[in-house]
Amino acid sequence: MLVEITGKLVLVEKPTERNWNNQIIKSQKILLDTYDWDKVNKVQIEINPDKINMGNAQIGDIITFKCKIESKESKNGTWFTNIKGYAISDHKQSQSQPQQPQQPQSYVQTAQPVQQPQPVQQQQVNDSDLPF
Numbered sequence: 626m627l628v629e630i631t632g633k634l635v636l637v638e639k640p641t642e643r644n645w646n647n648q649i650i651k652s653q654k655i656l657l658d659t660y661d662w663d664k665v666n667k668v669q670i671e672i673n674p675d676k677i678n679m680g681n682a683q684i685g686d687i688i689t690f691k692c693k694i695e696s697k698e699s700k701n702g703t704w705f706t707n708i709k710g711y712a713i714s715d716h717k718q719s720q721s722q723p724q725q726p727q728q729p730q731s732y733v734q735t736a737q738p739v740q741q742p743q744p745v746q747q748q749q750v751n752d753s754d755l756p757f
Contacts, residue, residue, distance in 0.1 A: 629714060630668055631689040632657030634682055640674040651675055655710065657688065672710040685719035 636656035642649050653674040659666045670690055672679070682688060690710040698704050 626694045628692050628694060629689055630657060630659060630670065630692055630708070630710075631687065631715070632659035632668065634684055634686045634688050635667065636684070637679055637682065653679070655679070655690075657690075668708065670708050670710040677710060677713060682716065683719060687715075687717040687719070688713060689715035 634655070635658050636654075638654040640651055640653040642651050644650075651674055653672050655670045655672060657668050657670065659668055670692060672690075691712040691714050693709045693711060694706065695709065696704050696706045
C-alpha cells in the first residue's frame with residue numbers, strides 16, 4: 626500500500642548497517658508527529674540513507690514522506706508492520722521557534738445556544754373544511 630505521511634520531524638536516528646544474504650543493507654529510522662484526529666500520533670518510518678538524504682532536515686521541520694506499508698507474519702503467527710519511506714514529497718523548514726502543524730478540522734462542532742421556541746397559537750378548525 627502506498628501512502629503519504631506528513632508530520633513534524635521529532636527524531637532522526639544514526640544510519641545503521643546490517644548483513645542480510647551477504648549484502649550490506651543500510652537503514653535509518655525517522656520519527657514524525659502526525660497530529661491525527663487532534664491527538665499526537667508518532668509514526669516511525671524506515672528509510673535508506675543512500676537514497677534519501679536527511680542532511681538539511683532539522684527537528685521541528687514539517688516533512689511529507691511517500692511510503693510503502695508492508696506487513697509480515699513471523700514464525701509464531703504474530704504480524705509486524707513496517708513503514709518504508711522511499712521519497713520526500715514536501716519539506717518545510719521550521720521557523721526560529723518550532724510550530725505545530727495546522728491541526729485538521731474537527732468533525733464535532735461546538736454546540737450553539739438553543740433559543741426557546743415561541744408558543745404556537747392554536748387556530749380554530751372548521752369541521753366543514755375537512756375533505757372526508
